[in-house]
Amino acid sequence: MAAPQRPVPPPPAPRRPAPAAPLGRDTSDVLQQIMAITDQSLDEAQARKHALNCHRMKSALFSVLCEIKGKTAMSIRQHQEEDPPDAQLLRLDSMLLAEGVSRPEKRGRGAAGTAATPEADLRVSCGGVSLLPCTRLLSHRLAHLFPPQACREFTTHVTNLLREQSRVRPVSSREMEHMVGIIHGKFSAIQRQLKQSTCEAVMTLRSRLLDARRKRRNFSKQATQVLNEYFYSHLSNPYPSEETKEELARKGGITVSQVSNWFGNKRIRYKKNSGKLQEEATMYSEKTSVATKVRGSGGQTSCQSTPSPGSCGPFPLTSGGDMVLTLRTLAFLQPPPGGAFLQPPGGVCLQPPAHSSWQRATTPQAASSPAEDSGSFNSDVSN
DNA sequence: TTCCATGATTGGCT
DNA sequence: AGCCAATCATGGAA
Known part of the structure; x- marks a missing residue:
């Protein structure tokens, strides 16, 4: 196997008069100074730069660098004049x-008028x-x-x-x-x-x-029923507390904000159309009435959670007393267009309560605020 | 397709 | 923050 070819050493430089310092050492000095320039402070670097510029070897070194660069320069891609519009x-x-x-983009004052984009x-x-x-x-x-x-x-x-x-x-x-x-x-x-x-x-x-x-979907029957039951059993004050909203949301399989939306919509629509919703109110009243009777005749009697004092079960609507009040409030709060109060199913004509304030717009005689009732069933009882 | 019911959103108010 | 009123957009029945 032949020995690898060794690079031919450069021909010996012609003899010249000996410089003040050896050439190799001088060159490496300059190179070292150049290399070290980045590690120095700005002032030091400026001074060193000046020294290098004045160095007697500078022009020689520069031309050597030019030569090396000319030989080894990577092929610089002919840069395009201007990129075509992307x-x-x-x-x-x-x-x-x-x-x-x-x-x-605003192109001058003239175009600014048309380019200006208002909020x-x-x-x-x-x-x-x-x-x-x-x-x-x-x-x-x-x-x-x-x-x-x-x-x-x-x-x-x-x-x-x-x-x-x-x-x-x-x-x-x-x-x-x-x-x-x-x-x-x-x-x-x-x-x-x-x-x-x-x-x-x-x-x-x-x-x-x-x-x-x-993806708006109507609520499930279960959810609607839970909400309506609460609404119609609290007609005097259909403002569920935060805990009640959470409970209703859980029962109906919806979110608390959906419960809030629902009550917001319901209150407004009920107020606007209470006559038409009378039927629905009666229906839910009857439903709760039946449920109450079933529970009262030996069904569930134990209280699970009592969000408001005086009521039994998760919601006040499950109590018998609540049912009575539901019918009463229905009678009170849904005046026919003529203005006369409805006669409740029991046949007893009752006087309008003072706590129907959430319908203030339609029942200006109301005095108390929703906050006073605070969703409590007791407020119904008090009337 | 139309119409009504309904859930969601928005802006203003307290 | 919660509520109201107006409004939008969709679902569903006719």
Whole structure:
């Protein structure tokens, strides 16, 4: 096996008059100074830089570096004059604009008038649901993460750095252009990625909101019944406490906020249409009446939880006394259009109670506030 | 398809 | 924060 070829040693340098210091040592000194320059303080570095610039070997070293670079320079890709307009970026831009996340670029004063986007235009309508807070957040995030001047500033910084370096090492203008091109490329990649993720976030939000609307389902019969029973058995004060709401939510298999919504809607609709809902009220009253009779005749008599004193079971509506009051309140609180009070099923005509204040709009004679009743069944008893 | 019922949302009020 | 009133959007019956 042949011995590997050894590189041919460079021919011995022609003899010259001996310098003040050996050449090799001098060169390595200069190189060491260059290498160490980054570890020094600014002042030290400035001083060292000046010393290097004045060094008698500087021009020789510079030309050697140029030569080495000329031989070993990587093939710098001919940088494109100007990137063709990125279709994807344009699409993302127009989408963000449409979504209200970004604002149209203002091109001079004349265009500013048409480009100005009022708050109302930033509203992302999604079936009446506003995405504005989210788009504001995204817009802010986009501007914060990617300020428009960032690329320009960074490019200027790097160019200055290269100019500075060109005093100690060869930096061609082509190389600088190449570096600028790289920076622009990187920045537009970041920009594209950021815009894409923002678009995705907007789309996700939109679809979630649409789904939330679309997936509205009527409550189960169980839930409706539980809610209606409570409502009609507390007609004088249909404002369940937080605990009661939780209990109702648990029983109906819905959330507490759905219970709140339901009571909000129910109160308003009942007030608006109490005459029509009379039938429903009677139905639920009868249901609770039957349930009460069943329980009273040897059924459940034990109290499970008592959210309000004086009532038995999870809700006051299960008590017999409550039933009586349900019928009474029904009679009191649902005046016919003529204004006369209904006669309760028992046949006894009762006077209107003073606690029907939640219907103040329709029964102005009411005096007390819901807070005074506080969902307690005792308030019904007191009347 | 229309109409009504109903659950959810929003803005204003206290 | 809770409530009211108005409104929107969907479900479901006719």
